Amino acid sequence: MSAITNLPEHRAQHRVLLAEDSSVIQDLLQLVLTQRGHIVDIVPDGPSALAALTSTHYDVALIDFHLPEMNGLQVVFQYLEQASILRPYFVAITGDVKGLLADRANCERFDKVLPKPLDVDSVCDLVGSCGAVELGRYESEVESRAQQNGTLKLVHARSPLEELDFTYLHWPLRDSALSDQVMDECDAILVHEAVDLNQLWRLKGAHLLPVMDLSGDLFGRADLNASELHLSDIESVGTLIEAFHERRKQVHRDLVTTSELSEKLLSRIYVSGGTLQPHHEATERSFIAYNCILDPSVISREIQALHARDLIDLEMFDRLHICGNCSSSRLNVREECPSCRSPDLTEKSYIHHFRCAYQGPETDFIDGDDLTCPKCRRTLNHFGHDYDRPGLMLTCDSCSQTMSEPDVGFICMDCGTKANGEAMATKDVHSAQMSDLGLKFMRAGPMFMGAGQRTLRFADLPLDLVVHLNQAARDYNENGTAFSLSYLGYNFELENEVGSRMFSQGRTLYLEALRQELPEEAFVVKGSTYDFVLISGVTPEEADRLLNAADRRAAQMIRFDLEAQYQHFGPSDIAS
Amino acid sequence: MTSDFGQSVDYLLAQSIVSLIVLYWFVVIFEIPRYMLGFLLVLFVKRERSYDENADYQGTISVIIAGHNEEDAIERCVRALGEQSRRPDEIIVVSDGSVDQMPAKLRELLNEGLIDGAHSTELRGGKSAGSNMAARFATGDVIINIDCDCSFDRHAIRNVVRPFLDPEVVAVSGNILVRNPGVSLLTAFQAIEYLITISLGKQAVDRLDQVVCVSGAFGAFKRSVFEAAGGLDAGGGEDLDLTLRLRQRGKVRFVEDALCYTDVPTTQQVLVKQRFRWERDAIRLRFRKHRHLLNPFSSQFKLSEAFHELEFLLFNVIGAAALPFYVVWLFSIYGSFALVIMLSAQLGLLVLDLITFLLAAGFTPKVRAMPLLPFLVGYSLYTGLYMRFVRLGAYLEEWIFSASYQDTYVPNKVHRVRG
Numbered sequence: 001m002s003a004i005t006n007l008p009e010h011r012a013q014h015r016v017l018l019a020e021d022s023s024v025i026q027d028l029l030q031l032v033l034t035q036r037g038h039i040v041d042i043v044p045d046g047p048s049a050l051a052a053l054t055s056t057h058y059d060v061a062l063i064d065f066h067l068p069e070m071n072g073l074q075v076v077f078q079y080l081e082q083a084s085i086l087r088p089y090f091v092a093i094t095g096d097v098k099g100l101l102a103d104r105a106n107c108e109r110f111d112k113v114l115p116k117p118l119d120v121d122s123v124c125d126l127v128g129s130c131g132a133v134e135l136g137r138y139e140s141e142v143e144s145r146a147q148q149n150g151t152l153k154l155v156h157a158r159s160p161l162e163e164l165d166f167t168y169l170h171w172p173l174r175d176s177a178l179s180d181q182v183m184d185e186c187d188a189i190l191v192h193e194a195v196d197l198n199q200l201w202r203l204k205g206a207h208l209l210p211v212m213d214l215s216g217d218l219f220g221r222a223d224l225n226a227s228e229l230h231l232s233d234i235e236s237v238g239t240l241i242e243a244f245h246e247r248r249k250q251v252h253r254d255l256v257t258t259s260e261l262s263e264k265l266l267s268r269i270y271v272s273g274g275t276l277q278p279h280h281e282a283t284e285r286s287f288i289a290y291n292c293i294l295d296p297s298v299i300s301r302e303i304q305a306l307h308a309r310d311l312i313d314l315e316m317f318d319r320l321h322i323c324g325n326c327s328s329s330r331l332n333v334r335e336e337c338p339s340c341r342s343p344d345l346t347e348k349s350y351i352h353h354f355r356c357a358y359q360g361p362e363t364d365f366i367d368g369d370d371l372t373c374p375k376c377r378r379t380l381n382h383f384g385h386d387y388d389r390p391g392l393m394l395t396c397d398s399c400s401q402t403m404s405e406p407d408v409g410f411i412c413m414d415c416g417t418k419a420n421g422e423a424m425a426t427k428d429v430h431s432a433q434m435s436d437l438g439l440k441f442m443r444a445g446p447m448f449m450g451a452g453q454r455t456l457r458f459a460d461l462p463l464d465l466v467v468h469l470n471q472a473a474r475d476y477n478e479n480g481t482a483f484s485l486s487y488l489g490y491n492f493e494l495e496n497e498v499g500s501r502m503f504s505q506g507r508t509l510y511l512e513a514l515r516q517e518l519p520e521e522a523f524v525v526k527g528s529t530y531d532f533v534l535i536s537g538v539t540p541e542e543a544d545r546l547l548n549a550a551d552r553r554a555a556q557m558i559r560f561d562l563e564a565q566y567q568h569f570g571p572s573d574i575a576s
Numbered sequence: 577m578t579s580d581f582g583q584s585v586d587y588l589l590a591q592s593i594v595s596l597i598v599l600y601w602f603v604v605i606f607e608i609p610r611y612m613l614g615f616l617l618v619l620f621v622k623r624e625r626s627y628d629e630n631a632d633y634q635g636t637i638s639v640i641i642a643g644h645n646e647e648d649a650i651e652r653c654v655r656a657l658g659e660q661s662r663r664p665d666e667i668i669v670v671s672d673g674s675v676d677q678m679p680a681k682l683r684e685l686l687n688e689g690l691i692d693g694a695h696s697t698e699l700r701g702g703k704s705a706g707s708n709m710a711a712r713f714a715t716g717d718v719i720i721n722i723d724c725d726c727s728f729d730r731h732a733i734r735n736v737v738r739p740f741l742d743p744e745v746v747a748v749s750g751n752i753l754v755r756n757p758g759v760s761l762l763t764a765f766q767a768i769e770y771l772i773t774i775s776l777g778k779q780a781v782d783r784l785d786q787v788v789c790v791s792g793a794f795g796a797f798k799r800s801v802f803e804a805a806g807g808l809d810a811g812g813g814e815d816l817d818l819t820l821r822l823r824q825r826g827k828v829r830f831v832e833d834a835l836c837y838t839d840v841p842t843t844q845q846v847l848v849k850q851r852f853r854w855e856r857d858a859i860r861l862r863f864r865k866h867r868h869l870l871n872p873f874s875s876q877f878k879l880s881e882a883f884h885e886l887e888f889l890l891f892n893v894i895g896a897a898a899l900p901f902y903v904v905w906l907f908s909i910y911g912s913f914a915l916v917i918m919l920s921a922q923l924g925l926l927v928l929d930l931i932t933f934l935l936a937a938g939f940t941p942k943v944r945a946m947p948l949l950p951f952l953v954g955y956s957l958y959t960g961l962y963m964r965f966v967r968l969g970a971y972l973e974e975w976i977f978s979a980s981y982q983d984t985y986v987p988n989k990v991h992r993v994r995g
Contacts, residue, residue: 357704390697404696
C-alpha cells in the first residue's frame with residue numbers, strides 16, 4: 001500500500017481523544033497521529049469530551065486547557081469521579097501553562113503538560129510511548145510527589161538564589177508534569193540533589209540552561225557552585241544567567257528542541273562559552289569529569305562523534321590508564337617483582353671488584369664491617385680504585401628473585417584486578433572547542449549540514465502549510481497523487497553583511513519571484529527559519545529540477561545571492 | 577731477470593737433500609713439523625672417547641651472555657637459542673654498562689619469558705666481570721658462555737655438552753667457523769685459517785689433551801669447577817687464562833660438531849688490531865701470569881702444560897722472530913736467487929696447505945669449504961708471511977711497551993689494578 005500507512009511494526013497503535021477547539025491544531029494532530037497508525041477522535045468542547053471519554057475507552061486523551069463551556073481540568077476531574085478501572089493517559093495542551101499550574105491541587109491530575117506552540121514530534125513520541133493508566137495509580141502518585149516535595153523542603157533550606165527574580169527548573173523535578181516542556185521560560189537549573197542527572201538531559205531545552213549546584217556534590221561539573229554562595233556572589237549569578245541567555249538566543253531553534261544527544265551536547269558547549277573542559281575528579285571511575293553534568297563516558301563518546309563531523313576541535317588533556325576489567329582509571333601504580341608480582345622489593349648495589357673481575361650483589365661481599373671479595377678473599381678498601389658500584393639490583397623479599405629493574409604493576413581500586421604496565425590499555429581525554437563549522441551549525445541549524453542530515457520537523461511548519469500538506473497527503477492516500485515538500489534554507493551569514501532589513505526584503509522578493517516561476521499548483525509559504533514549497537503532483541526529484549530552474553531565474557531578480565539551499569521530502573519521508 | 581730466474585731454478589734442481597735442508601732451514605724447522613704433526617695426529621691417532629657419543633648429557637644447562645650495547649643482536653641471539661635441538665634450561669643476560677636500549681630490551685625479553693635473568697649495570701666493567709655476574713646467578717650444572725653476535729648450528733648446544741658425560745671433563749670448546757667468508761679477500765683467508773687452525777688444529781691437539789683455549793665465543797664449563805676456579809679473571813684473553821687454570825682441575829675437550837658462526841674483521845686495520853690484542857694477551861698470560869707452567873720446580877709444573885707452552889714459544893714466537901733473520905740471511909748469501917728460493921718454498925708450502933685444507937674440510941661437519949679453494953694460493957702468503965709479521969709486531973710491542981695494559985678491551989679502572 002502507500003508509504004504513508006506502511007508503518008513500522010514496533011509502534012503501538014493507540015486510540016486517542018483530541019479535545020481541541022482550534023481547527024488548525026485538529027488538522028495537524030490528526031494528520032500526524034493517523035499517519036503513525038493511531039485512531040484519533042476529535043471533539044471541539046468540554047461536554048462532548050466528557051461524553052466521549054465515558055462512552056469510549058481511550059489510551060490517550062489530549063485535552064486543551066481552555067475548552068469552550070467546560071475547561072480541560074473540569075473534564076478530567078468529572079471523568080475521574082466516575083471512572084472505571086482503566087483511565088486514559090491525560091495530556092494537557094495549553095498556551096497558558098501558568099494558568100493551568102495556578103490550580104495546584106488539580107493540575108496534577110494531568111499526566112503531562114504540553115505547551116503551545118505544539119512540538120509535533122513530542123506529541124507523536126508521547127502518544128506512541130504511553131497508554132491507559134490503572135486507576136488508583138494516579139492518587140498514589142500525587143501523594144508520593146507531595147511527599148517528595150515535602151522532604152526536599154525539609155532537607156534544603158531555601159537558597160538565597162531562589163529569592164532572586166529568576167525562574168528556575170528545580171532538580172529533582174518538583175513537578176513531573178513539566179518534564180516535556182521546552183525550558184524556554186526558565187533561566188537556570190537549580191540542582192538540589194545530584195541524582196539521575198542524565199535524566200535532566202532528556203528534558204527539551206534543559207541542556208541550554210546554566211547548572212547551579214546547591215548540593216555541593218557537583219564540584220566543577222556545575223556552572224556555579226551555589227552551595228556556598230555569599231551575598232557578594234549574587235552579581236555573578238546574574239552575569240552567568242545573562243551570558244547563557246545571550247548565547248542561547250543565537251542557537252538555532254532546531255537545536256533547542258533537538259532530541260539528539262550529540263547536538264544537545266554541542267549546543268551546551270556553545271552556550272556555556274565554547275569549551276568543554278575536562279578536569280581530574282577522584283569520585284569518578286573514569287577519573288575525569290567535565291564542566292557539564294552529563295556522564296563523562298557519554299561525553300567522551302559524543303565528542304568523538306562531533307569531532308568526526310568537524311563540529312568541534314579536540315585538544316589533548318591527559319592520557320589515562322584504564323582497567324581492562326571494569327574500565328576504571330582509579331588505579332594504584334607500583335613497582336613489583338616480575339615473577340611473583342609482590343611489591344616487597346629491596347634495593348641493593350652490585351659491586352665490581354676490578355682486580356679479579358668478580359661482580360655480584362653487595363651481600364656477597366659483606367663480611368662484618370668489611371667488604372671482602374668472595375672470589376679472591378681480598379678486602380675491598382678503596383672505592384673507585386679497588387671496586388665500584390656499577391648499578392643497582394632489586395631483590396624480591398617474597399620470592400628471592402633478583403632483577404635489575406622492577407616491573408610496573410597496576411591494581412584497580414574499584415575491582416581489584418591486577419595487570420602489568422605493558423598490558424594496560426590507555427585512553428586519551430580531550431578538551432573540546434567549537435570549530436568554525438560548529439559555530440555556523442549553531443546559527444544555521446541542521447539544514448546547514450545539507451542533504452546528509454535530512455530530518456523533517458513538523459514543529460516548524462506554518463499552520464496553513466500543515467493544512468495544505470494534510471490535503472496533499474489525503475490525495476496521496478486516496479488517489480496516489482505524489483507531492484513534494486521542499487525546505488528552503490539560506491546563507492544566514494549574509495544577514496550580518498547586508499543587514500537584517502535588506503536580507504528580509506531580499507528573501508520576500510526571492511519568494512515572490514520563485515512563486516511566479518513555478519507552476520500554479522505550487523504552494524510557496526514563508527516560514528520563520530525556512531521557507532517552504534509544496535508542489536502536488538510531482539515527486540521530490542521532479543521538484544528538485546523545477547526548483548533549480550526557478551531558483552536560477554529568481555536569483556537574478558535580487559541584488560545579492562541568498563545562496564538558497566533546498567531539501568526535498570516526499571510522502572515516504574513524511575510517513576517515517 | 578729471465579736468465580736469473582732460469583739460473584736459480586737450475587741451481588735449486590742441482591742441490592742435494594742436505595743442501596736443500598740448509599737452504600730451507602726455516603721451513604724445515606718452523607713449518608714442516610707443524611704440518612706433519614697435524615696430518616699424523618688426525619689421520620693415524622685414534623681419538624680416545626671417554627663417553628658414549630650417542631648419548632645425550634642429562635644435566636641442566638645455563639647459557640650466560642654478557643654484552644655491551646648489544647640492543648640489536650641480543651634479541652636475535654636469544655630467539656635463535658630457542659631453535660636449538662637441546663634448548664637451554666636457563667638464559668641469563670648481563671648488560672655491561674650499555675648506553676643503548678639494551679636494558680630495556682632485556683626487560684622485554686624477560687617479560688616475554690624468553691630469558692630467565694636480566695641484569696644491567698650502569699658502568700662498564702668489561703666482559704669478564706659481566707660474564708662472572710651472569711654466572712653468579714646461573715643455576716645449571718653446566719654454564720655455556722656465548723657471544724651474542726655469534727650464531728649457532730641447530731645441534732650446537734646438544735653437542736657441546738656431550739663430553740660432560742665424562743665426569744672428569746671440566747670444560748668444552750665449541751668449533752668456530754667464519755660466517756662472512758665472501759665479504760673480502762681477508763675474510764676468505766680468515767675462513768681458511770679458522771678451518772685449519774681451529775677446526776682441524778684443535779681436533780689434532782684434542783688427541784693429545786692439549787686444548788688450551790676454550791673460546792670466549794662458545795665454551796661450556798662445569799659450573800662447580802667454574803666457580804671453584806673463581807670464574808673469569810680480569811681480561812683480556814680471559815678465555816685462554818681460564819682454560820689454563822681449568823686444565824689444572826680436569827680435562828678440557830674440543831667438539832668439532834658443535835658449530836658456532838662468527839663474523840671476522842673485514843678490513844686490515846681491524847684485523848691487525850684484533851690480532852695484536854690476541855697475541856699480546858697470549859704472551860702476557862703464558863709468559864707472565866702463567867710462567868710457572870714452564871718452571872720445572874713449580875708445584876704446578878706438568879709435562880703436558882710445558883709442552884703447549886714450548887710449542888707456542890717455538891712455532892709462534894721464535895718462528896715469527898726468526899723470519900726476518902732468515903730473509904736477510906737468504907738475500908745476503910744468495911742475492912737475486914733469494915726471491916726464487918722463497919717462491920719455491922712457498923710453492924712447497926702451498927702443496928702442504930692444500931693437503932691440510934682438504935683434510936680440514938673433510939674433518940669439519942657441515943662446512944662448505946670448496947668455494948674457498950681458489951683463495952688457498954694467497955692464504956699461504958697470508959699465514960706464512962703476513963701473519964708472522966703481525967705477530968712479531970704484537971710480541972715486540974708487548975715485550976717493550978706492555979701494550980696489553982692499555983687495551984681498550986677492558987676498562988681503565990680494571991687495567992690499573994689487574995694482575
